[in-house]
Amino acid sequence: MTSIELHLGPLHAAGYNILRSGVRWLFDSGHYCRPNQIFAYCNITLEPASGRLSGPPPFAEELELQIAFASRIGGRVSANASTARGGYLSVRTVDVWDPDTVVASIEPDPEAGDPVGDPSRLRLLALAGRRMTDLAVTHSGLLPGWHGRSRGWWCEAGETPVTLLSLGVCDAAGLVQGEDCAFSDMFEATQTAAQMVYIPDHPLAPATPLLLDQLQRTPAQFDAIAADLKGFFERSTTPPTPNDLIFAGTVLSVMQRNPIRDGYSIFSANGLARLGPADAVLLSLAVEPNSILRHRKLGYPIHIMRHHQAAAGPAFKAWLTESFEPVRRSVDDLKRDYETLIDKIARTTGGRVIILNRMSTSGYEDVSSYLPFDAPMSETLSLVAAKEWNLMLEDIADERDLDIVDVDAIAADIGGGEHLPDSIHQSGLMQTLLRREVLNYLGNLPRAEAPLAAVR
Amino acid sequence: MIYEFRLPLIVTQMTGATVECLYAKPGDSLKMGSKLFDLSIDLGSVFAQECPPISFFRVVMREAAWLRKLDLAPGKFLQLEEEIAIFSTSPDEDINQPVTRPIRTTVAGIVHHDGMWTGSQL
Numbered sequence: 001m002t003s004i005e006l007h008l009g010p011l012h013a014a015g016y017n018i019l020r021s022g023v024r025w026l027f028d029s030g031h032y033c034r035p036n037q038i039f040a041y042c043n044i045t046l047e048p049a050s051g052r053l054s055g056p057p058p059f060a061e062e063l064e065l066q067i068a069f070a071s072r073i074g075g076r077v078s079a080n081a082s083t084a085r086g087g088y089l090s091v092r093t094v095d096v097w098d099p100d101t102v103v104a105s106i107e108p109d110p111e112a113g114d115p116v117g118d119p120s121r122l123r124l125l126a127l128a129g130r131r132m133t134d135l136a137v138t139h140s141g142l143l144p145g146w147h148g149r150s151r152g153w154w155c156e157a158g159e160t161p162v163t164l165l166s167l168g169v170c171d172a173a174g175l176v177q178g179e180d181c182a183f184s185d186m187f188e189a190t191q192t193a194a195q196m197v198y199i200p201d202h203p204l205a206p207a208t209p210l211l212l213d214q215l216q217r218t219p220a221q222f223d224a225i226a227a228d229l230k231g232f233f234e235r236s237t238t239p240p241t242p243n244d245l246i247f248a249g250t251v252l253s254v255m256q257r258n259p260i261r262d263g264y265s266i267f268s269a270n271g272l273a274r275l276g277p278a279d280a281v282l283l284s285l286a287v288e289p290n291s292i293l294r295h296r297k298l299g300y301p302i303h304i305m306r307h308h309q310a311a312a313g314p315a316f317k318a319w320l321t322e323s324f325e326p327v328r329r330s331v332d333d334l335k336r337d338y339e340t341l342i343d344k345i346a347r348t349t350g351g352r353v354i355i356l357n358r359m360s361t362s363g364y365e366d367v368s369s370y371l372p373f374d375a376p377m378s379e380t381l382s383l384v385a386a387k388e389w390n391l392m393l394e395d396i397a398d399e400r401d402l403d404i405v406d407v408d409a410i411a412a413d414i415g416g417g418e419h420l421p422d423s424i425h426q427s428g429l430m431q432t433l434l435r436r437e438v439l440n441y442l443g444n445l446p447r448a449e450a451p452l453a454a455v456r
Numbered sequence: 457m458i459y460e461f462r463l464p465l466i467v468t469q470m471t472g473a474t475v476e477c478l479y480a481k482p483g484d485s486l487k488m489g490s491k492l493f494d495l496s497i498d499l500g501s502v503f504a505q506e507c508p509p510i511s512f513f514r515v516v517m518r519e520a521a522w523l524r525k526l527d528l529a530p531g532k533f534l535q536l537e538e539e540i541a542i543f544s545t546s547p548d549e550d551i552n553q554p555v556t557r558p559i560r561t562t563v564a565g566i567v568h569h570d571g572m573w574t575g576s577q578l
Contacts, residue, residue: 306575364467364468364563364565365564365565366563368562369518371489372488372490372491372517372562373564379567380566381564381567382511382566385567417467418468421499422499422510422511
């Protein structure tokens, strides 16, 4: 079959020149690639065309900007060696984005079906990372570095992406980010225009009380939180170590943001545009703790997972111990928090909530009698708790717009021991199945029909 | 009769378990339903990642026996199939005689609690 040259295709950003680095390859030339499988990428910058800006540029906070490439058809992909500049020229943006540039050629798989769209034009996955600190500079790979928010979007001319915001723990992160942590599995799984946004579960884990608090917190309340933490460090008999200061800075940096209300700048073949807050928010039931820390004086909740607390120094840990008290949460408390959050999101942004429930069975348990366990058993037995919590979600879904991804049923169906061994971390197959469920829910969301408003 | 408890395979990928807390001591007369100890299983060594896949389990007696030997402390790592405890059907039997069979126990997944070793070192 005849080889097809793969072109960059159009990208526009009115008022800016789009510059790219040399192309970096994820596979050796001649590698077989599936349709829509990412095989190479480059870094991107948007340089003001006039040399002057009237306001902050649209991606000022996102110092990682990349475009990753995939072919619309499967086959053996051969690199155009001239696009790989090498050295710093494959890191720095040195070439103007030219839609006619040939990045690679492909010998199509004769068994492959018809592609969606022009097979000679690459599918583009745009990636943006907002660093947790601007010091988190790393040049290697897709979406490199330490990000407080990362996202990837894709759309064809005339399309508007629907946005999914992931605010879960590892069960949500894995299916949204995929194995390369750059959304390429989601990109490959759907050709519908979409944007995936990922907020990490550190330093603060996204339990519902924290998400609610973040939605409602005023700048004055944030200032009081920051002043209290600084005050503790000043009077603490344990001097803050570098780990304390880094941890505290990261916590404050995250606390002053509000991911559910965030909007997003994008650029594509349609030009620059601004998307509103996420159309859907993906949550994990697994993140909810049985008890949560509440600040004794200021009343706000905090939840830092145990393995992340280990990164803090002694002064920060002393602050947690002295300034917070644990508050037990019943199933009713959880239900009320979810209902409040779902209502608040619907009212504030119009977004819909999708949630991953919990695995509630295990082939490893051999409980023949529950007599040895005190009531209420859900306070002791994790699988009984998971069942109660899953039922609680069903009760909420009876009365509110809530989409439940049934992790429990899918894991039981394909084998929890093999595919969900610790009830949180899924296998590749399990992620694929969950991803399909989430995409089905996203497909049911209403889509914007009008063209997006230009940023400038 | 002498019974023993060896660390069983609770999760396929486990290589061992960590003692989280103890509920019984040598010399105790244990009834069916008595709690023995809580364990944690960390699959982190199997799935390399910074988020440790830790699960917690409780071992509960499924028959009455005297606990005669138990040399454990919270935080101790136990190997798979390691002998952990010796039981007898009467309080003063010679525990050096051959083991008749494994003690009957139940292993149940539990929720982390404040009495556990994990989390107490922060």
